[in-house]
Amino acid sequence: MPPLNALRAFEAAARCGGFRAAAQELSVTPAAVSQHIRALEEWAGVPLFVRQSSGVRLSEEGARVQSAFRDAFDALGLAVAELRRSAPAGPVTIATLPAIAQLWLTPRLKAIRTALGARQVSVHALETAPNMLRDLYDISLFLGPAEGGSAKLGVVAAHDVIFPVCAPEIAHQITAPEDLAGQTLLHDASWMRDWRDWATACGVRLPNAEDGPRYSLYSLTLAEARSGAGVAMGHGFLVQDALADGSLVRPLPQDARTGRALILSLGPAFSAADAAAVTAVLTA
Structure with missing residues (x-):
């Protein structure tokens, strides 16, 4: 499986509509997001984004898996929340x-x-x-x-x-x-x-x-x-x-x-x- 950071960068960029917006959400640089996605594309053997002079857009392959990635990260977030819920009441x-x-x-x-x-x-x-x-x-x-x-x-x-x-x-x-x-x-x-x-x-x-x-x-x-x-x-x-x-x-x-x-x-x-x-x- 590719690194979690690469998967996270793709999901954020797909949902936010670009590398810059994803970088702001993830508190990293746009270059870091681009590097993670390049690594994921090389691992998968398919382009996930189409690069244009005006920015990027999801490729056909990227659009096909976007919802699955979104649901997977939502499920991961819920699992983490369940861990927190089972712990003693802490800071809010x-x-x-x-x-x-x-x-x-x-x-x-x-x-x-x-x-x-x-x-x-x-x-x-x-x-x-x-x-x-x-x-x-x-x-x-x-x-x-x-x-x-x-x-x-x-x-x-x-x-x-x-x-x-x-x-x-x-x-x-x-x-x-x-x-x-x-x-x-x-x-x-x-x-x-x-x-x-x-x-x-x-x-x-x-x-x-x-x-x-x-x-x-x-x-x-x-x-x-x-x-x-x-x-x-x-x-x-x-x-x-x-x-x-x-x-x-x-x-x-x-x-x-x-x-x-x-x-x-x-x-x-x-x-x-x-x-x-x-x-x-x-x-x-």
């Missing part, structure tokens, strides 16, 4: 977006620890959702489609509703949506369409929807809004604490649903009792 790991970790999850960590009998809880901030069948995370909290897709594989903890937020001292300058045209609009780099999407959904003409400073952290975007630097687009479940303590306010009533939701997914190693306890805390 949570994977989530940085913004969710900083603004939504942190206030709930104490309740999670209490629900799990004071077990150690670790949080890993990731930019993309993990594969809960394979990655050794117990809890995943990421934005996904509110209907179907990831929502079927988890529990909706909160719907994603967006609306403008600002510091109290500048709210009096914004009494109608048109007033936003004269304000500095603050943008999170990961959600650059927020202002445009909100304006479209609310029927607002916003010529400066794509203008203004950009920040790589949503928490920094909100910090700038609190300082009076401009108006940010609030994601309801992420700004609820700031609205409650008055550091941010809603100058306008208009809001829009993005079609996404905060999806709670639990790993297969979690016991039914732990799953129920965590779900109760995070969907309250």
Whole structure:
């Protein structure tokens, strides 16, 4: 049998649609993925990918075995989860977006620890959702489609509703949506369409929807809004604490649903009792 790393590289590249995306998932270089797949092709005696100037695509032989490889690695992940389930209850790991970790999850960590009998809880901030069948995370909290897709594989903890937020001292300058045209609009780099999407959904003409400073952290975007630097687009479940303590306010009533939701997914190693306890805390 060829090395497991070569098989893993092929499965990831086939599923992700390329060597670069597979490399990001596996935390290796694209060259390493390519080398593993070359070795597997030499061992099998058939090409698994067609190399083109624009990238790679599965060959006929690669496409024929892709689903079998996917199912095999899913089964391996479930077997590992079963091993973990049979062990004494250990630390719990949570994977989530940085913004969710900083603004939504942190206030709930104490309740999670209490629900799990004071077990150690670790949080890993990731930019993309993990594969809960394979990655050794117990809890995943990421934005996904509110209907179907990831929502079927988890529990909706909160719907994603967006609306403008600002510091109290500048709210009096914004009494109608048109007033936003004269304000500095603050943008999170990961959600650059927020202002445009909100304006479209609310029927607002916003010529400066794509203008203004950009920040790589949503928490920094909100910090700038609190300082009076401009108006940010609030994601309801992420700004609820700031609205409650008055550091941010809603100058306008208009809001829009993005079609996404905060999806709670639990790993297969979690016991039914732990799953129920965590779900109760995070969907309250």
